[in-house]
Every structure is written in C-alpha cells, then in structure tokens.
Amino acid sequence: MRTLGEQPAVRDMDAVRRVCAAAGSVGAAGSAGAVGLPATDVPWSEDLQGRTVVVKCGGSTLEDPALRRSFAQDVVELWQAGLHPVVVHGGGPQISSMLDRLALEVRFEAGMRVTTPEAMDVVRMVLTGQVQRDLVGAINAHGPFAVGMSGEDAHTLTAVRRPAWVDGRPVDIGLVGDIVDVAPDTVRNLLAGGRIPVVSPVARGADGQIYNVNADLAASALAVALGADRLVMLTDVPGLYADWPRSTEVIPRLTAEALETLLPGLAGGMLPKMEGCLRAVRSGVGRVHVLDGRTPHAVLRGVLTEENPGTTVLPDEVPGITRGAAPAVAPHEEEAPA
Numbered sequence: 013m014r015t016l017g018e019q020p021a022v023r024d025m026d027a028v029r030r031v032c033a034a035a036g037s038v039g040a041a042g043s044a045g046a047v048g049l050p051a052t053d054v055p056w057s058e059d060l061q062g063r064t065v066v067v068k069c070g071g072s073t074l075e076d077p078a079l080r081r082s083f084a085q086d087v088v089e090l091w092q093a094g095l096h097p098v099v100v101h102g103g104g105p106q107i108s109s110m111l112d113r114l115a116l117e118v119r120f121e122a123g124m125r126v127t128t129p130e131a132m133d134v135v136r137m138v139l140t141g142q143v144q145r146d147l148v149g150a151i152n153a154h155g156p157f158a159v160g161m162s163g164e165d166a167h168t169l170t171a172v173r174r175p176a177w178v179d180g181r182p183v184d185i186g187l188v189g190d191i192v193d194v195a196p197d198t199v200r201n202l203l204a205g206g207r208i209p210v211v212s213p214v215a216r217g218a219d220g221q222i223y224n225v226n227a228d229l230a231a232s233a234l235a236v237a238l239g240a241d242r243l244v245m246l247t248d249v250p251g252l253y254a255d256w257p258r259s260t261e262v263i264p265r266l267t268a269e270a271l272e273t274l275l276p277g278l279a280g281g282m283l284p285k286m287e288g289c290l291r292a293v294r295s296g297v298g299r300v301h302v303l304d305g306r307t308p309h310a311v312l313r314g315v316l317t318e319e320n321p322g323t324t325v326l327p328d329e330v331p332g333i334t335r336g337a338a339p340a341v342a343p344h345e346e347e348a349p350a
C-alpha cells in the first residue's frame with residue numbers, strides 16, 4: 013500500500029490489481045479492465061505510473077451522495093495505483109439553488125453564469141465552503157489524502173474578466189474570468205507530499221477582483237500548467253452528442269481539428285467544456301475523456317481501461333489517427349438527453 017510521503021511513482025501491484033478489478037466489476041469490456049487480469053499483463057498501468065491526471069467533476073455528479081462517494085473512491089484508487097490525481101470541482105446546480113433561496117437571479121449566457129457582485133459572494137461561499145468541503149470529506153473518508161484549496165490561494169489561478177460570445181457579439185456577464193496565468197507550484201507541492209489537491213474554480217484578478225471561472229476551463233488550464241498526461245471531464249450526459257438536441261449519438265473519439273470545427277455549433281454547458289478540451293490537447297495534454305459521471309466508477313473505467321467510454325479528444329498528431337478525421341469510431345446510440 014502506498015503511504016503518505018512516499019514518492020508518488022512507487023508502484024503498488026496490489027493497488028493496481030484492485031483498480032483493475034474495480035474497473036472490471038463495473039462492466040468494463042476492454043481487455044485491460046478485465047477482472048483478475050494480472051497487473052503485469054496490463055501495459056497502461058505501467059505507462060501511467062507517476063503521471064498527473066486532472067479530474068474535473070461537475071456539480072451535478074457531486075450533488076448525489078452515492079456518486080460523490082463513488083467518485084471519491086475512484087480518485088483514491090488512482091492515487092493508490094501510483095498516479096497523481098488532481099481534482100477540480102464544479103458546483104453549478106448548488107450555486108443556482110443557493111441563489112434561488114436568496115432570491116437572486118440565475119442566468120447563463122453561452123454556458124457561463126451571469127455573475128453580479130452579490131452572486132460572486134454566493135459562488136465563492138458555495139464552491140469553497142460547501143461543495144469543496146463535502147468532496148474533501150468524501151475523499152478523506154479513506155485516509156488523510158485530500159487538501160482543499162481555492163484557485164485564489166498562492167496565486168494559483170489568475171483571471172481577467174471575459175465576456176460571453178453570443179451570436180458573434182460580446183455580452184457582459186459580470187465577474188466571470190478567463191484564466192491567463194497558472195502558478196502550479198502549490199498543487200505540485202501537495203502532490204509531492206503525497207496529497208490529493210481539490211481545487212475550487214475561483215480565481216484572483218491582477219486588478220484585485222475575485223472571478224467566477226467555469227470549472228471545465230479551470231481544470232483545462234491547470235492540466236496544461238501541470239503538464240498532465242490526462243484530463244477527465246465528468247458530466248451528466250454519456251459524452252458529446254453529435255447533433256444535440258436532435259440526436260443522441262455520442263461521438264466516441266475526435267481530434268482537436270475535428271472538435272474545432274464542431275465548437276461553434278455547440279451550446280449550453282457543453283460549449284465551455286469542449287473549449288476546455290480543445291485548449292488542453294492543443295497545449296500538451298495527451299488526451300481528454302468526457303465521461304458520464306452518473307455511471308459509478310466512471311473515472312476508473314475512463315482512465316484505466318482501454319474501453320474508452322464517453323468521448324475521447326485527442327491531439328491532431330496521434331499515430332494511427334488521420335489529421336482532422338471525422339470520428340474515428342462510428343457514433344453509438346445512447347439514451348435521450350434529459
């Protein structure tokens with residue numbers, strides 16, 4: 013068993029086997045995720061040893077206590093298998109419900125919350141004081157692993173005010189920021205100390221303001237700055253629908269160039285999410301998995317099996333993938349969007 017203070021790259025074969033079994037037990041069809049497969053036969057388990065994986069979990073997943081527990085367990089399993097998980101959490105539904113209770117307006121433009129100064133107080137309170145605390149508690153039910161922090165801490169995330177782009181025009185959405193600088197040392201130090209950082213998507217501005225940052229974009233910027241191997245985006249749908257809301261076909265795999273073509277046609281929360289995916293693979297992250305957070309143990313299946321559920325976004329230059337190719341695997345039918 014890996015213990016706190018050990019070098020994170022230390023390989024723990026028992027932990028790797030447990031991860032294989034857990035991934036297999038939730039229905040992994042890929043060869044690597046099969047139950048009982050000796051870890052020595054699992055090439056990816058070695059490839060990912062010591063690698064950084066940024067996992068973004070949306071507020072919709074974290075609202076459900078059972079899914080929150082399953083997510084927390086997956087993150088600890090990744091850690092025990094020798095990976096370096098970094099968690100960035102959302103909290104959109106939780107913020108909206110608190111705004112409702114306070115009779116403050118809930119409004120989004122192009123997937124971004126219109127954030128007045130009063131709403132910003134609520135965003136900060138709910139993200140760092142409620143959602144982050146609950147998640148840290150769920151992870152620490154397994155041991156003293158998680159340390160919560162805000163993007164404001166130690167200048168980790170610095171943002172500038174950004175508008176939303178609606179029909180090609182900028183629309184002022186208040187105290188919403190786009191990240192322009194990441195200082196990853198605090199996160200790196202926590203990883204080096206054997207901890208699991210849990211980061212809230214709140215950023216400071218060089219102008220002295222505090223900004224509300226979309227959690228997908230925060231995760232993407234952090235993944236790039238950390239030189240992460242993988243970025244995982246957990247959401248409340250099975251993946252990127254090819255023609256939402258008309259169709260329920262999920263695109264299993266696409267390149268950055270193909271995604272860039274699709275991006276202007278996307279709407280709602282999927283727009284910043286896929287913008288974050290594109291930025292990540294264009295800036296050195298090896299691949300991004302967009303996964304259904306409603307599926308128990310989605311993270312283990314996505315990262316540690318070759319099953320590739322959901323949508324995988326790859327850089328343009330990947331051996332075996334044609335540059336700008338249409339989805340490399342035929343889309344598959346999923347249940348209708350809610």
Ligand SMILES: Nc1ncnc2c1ncn2[C@@H]1O[C@H](COP(=O)(O)OP(=O)(O)O)[C@@H](O)[C@H]1O
Binds near residue numbers: 246253256278281283
């Ligand atoms: N092309 C698309 N494919 C899938 N979902 C889409 C698409 N376009 C818009 N959406 C919407 O985006 C939502 C996911 O984004 P969001 O609500 O921000 O999730 P999360 O809180 O998990 O980050 C889906 O529930 C769906 O309603």
Ligand SMILES: CC(=O)N[C@@H](CCC(=O)OP(=O)(O)O)C(=O)O
Binds near residue numbers: 072125213226281
């Ligand atoms: C600017 C902006 O929209 N910020 C988001 C931050 C939380 C978030 O992104 O949460 P999910 O991942 O659960 O959607 C918000 O206020 O809802």
